[in-house]
Amino acid sequence: MLTKVNFLDRLFRKIGVLDPSGPLRANPRIITGIVGFHLLALLACIPWLFSWTGVVLAVAGIYVFGTLGVNIGFHRLMTHRGFACPRWLEHSLSVLGSCCWQGTPMNWVAIHRMHHQHSDDPEDPHSPNTSFFWSHMGWFLIFDPNIWSINTYDRYARDLLRDRFYKKLERPRFWRLVHLIQWAVYLVAGAIVGAIATETLEGTAQMAMSFLVWGVFVRTVLVWHITWSVNSVTHIWGYRNFKTKDNSRNNLLVGLISNGEGWHNNHHAQPRSAAHGMRWWELDVSYTTIRIWEKLGLVWDVVKPRRDLAKNLTEEEGNIGGVEEPKPASLKLPASFASSADVSSGGEPKNIVPDAVESSVPVPR
Numbered sequence: 445m446l447t448k449v450n451f452l453d454r455l456f457r458k459i460g461v462l463d464p465s466g467p468l469r470a471n472p473r474i475i476t477g478i479v480g481f482h483l484l485a486l487l488a489c490i491p492w493l494f495s496w497t498g499v500v501l502a503v504a505g506i507y508v509f510g511t512l513g514v515n516i517g518f519h520r521l522m523t524h525r526g527f528a529c530p531r532w533l534e535h536s537l538s539v540l541g542s543c544c545w546q547g548t549p550m551n552w553v554a555i556h557r558m559h560h561q562h563s564d565d566p567e568d569p570h571s572p573n574t575s576f577f578w579s580h581m582g583w584f585l586i587f588d589p590n591i592w593s594i595n596t597y598d599r600y601a602r603d604l605l606r607d608r609f610y611k612k613l614e615r616p617r618f619w620r621l622v623h624l625i626q627w628a629v630y631l632v633a634g635a636i637v638g639a640i641a642t643e644t645l646e647g648t649a650q651m652a653m654s655f656l657v658w659g660v661f662v663r664t665v666l667v668w669h670i671t672w673s674v675n676s677v678t679h680i681w682g683y684r685n686f687k688t689k690d691n692s693r694n695n696l697l698v699g700l701i702s703n704g705e706g707w708h709n710n711h712h713a714q715p716r717s718a719a720h721g722m723r724w725w726e727l728d729v730s731y732t733t734i735r736i737w738e739k740l741g742l743v744w745d746v747v748k749p750r751r752d753l754a755k756n757l758t759e760e761e762g763n764i765g766g767v768e769e770p771k772p773a774s775l776k777l778p779a780s781f782a783s784s785a786d787v788s789s790g791g792e793p794k795n796i797v798p799d800a801v802e803s804s805v806p807v808p809r
């Protein structure tokens with residue numbers, strides 16, 4: 445828990461990012477992680493670390509970790525329950541999403557449900573009504589005691605709080621393990637490929653580092669900015685199929701680079717729909733993946749979009765088009781709000797979540 449005013453707080457207050465009288469604080473761990481990863485990604489500019497295989501790994505990683513882990517796992521499945529699947533698949537997707545350093549599954553889901561409940565209201569955790577930078581990544585660098593608390597998890601992600609696997613992922617040692625394994629896999633794979641291709645020690649080291657830099661550092665930064673663009677860009681620029689009460693937009697660029705998440709106005713109108721693209725040009729690779737899984741029998745109960753609502757949708761026609769998402773029971777504030785952590789922590793240590801909030805690098809979106 446951040447209690448003392450640190451030098452970053454003083455800096456942020458000086459430049460007007462933080463209100464000196466408010467509860468928000470700069471989070472040194474997260475800021476160090478974000479800045480560190482951006483600097484590590486710049487290693488890609490060193491010619492010795494370039495390889496076309498590395499570039500392919502970065503692009504493929506956007507799909508594997510960003511699309512499968514964040515878009516499908518964290519977002520469409522765990523946050524909105526847009527489809528059902530076996531527990532092993534959900535947990536696997538949650539590990540892929542965790543590799544993206546966007547926060548733990550519980551943390552990501554809680555923040556995103558909060559965003560849907562308060563979209564572009566003062567309580568929205570990342571509305572561009574504050575500023576573009578705030579909605580894109582500024583909110584991610586800040587510790588807000590009202591958000592980073594067991595009460596928030598209890599209120600917005602109680603379903604995940606009941607799952608022992610997700611509670612384990614909240615623990616710093618498991619969190620670190622996920623990332624260490626990820627780094628090790630890329631390094632070892634690169635070393636094997638380098639050794640076979642060049643049969644030299646330098647070639648082995650070069651390819652191992654190239655895999656790590658492009659496959660992990662560059663990919664992580666790219667996935668960050670793609671995800672964050674959904675919070676920032678698609679609440680400012682783009683067209684609207686639905687007249688929702690927030691400022692959400694469908695943005696062509698973000699829609700394409702995010703594999704479907706950028707059709708954000710559609711999503712705010714029909715949050716539970718597993719599909720975000722509604723018109724023929726609104727390509728949605730994430731939904732295509734879900735449909736293929738459905739055909740294979742891997743997933744079921746896929747929530748289909750109300751495409752009829754999107755046929756002639758313009759604001760001028762006054763189409764409100766939105767389909768209200770039923771509020772899960774977990775959104776109801778328990779009467780004993782202050783002590784609700786006792787209710788939801790089950791047989792696990794009661795301080796498991798606060799510890800993780802304090803210790804893990806991540807951040808929700």
Ligand SMILES: [Zn+2]
Nearest residue numbers: 559563692708
């Ligand atoms: Zn939104």
Ligand SMILES: [Zn+2]
Nearest residue numbers: 556560711715
């Ligand atoms: Zn959503």
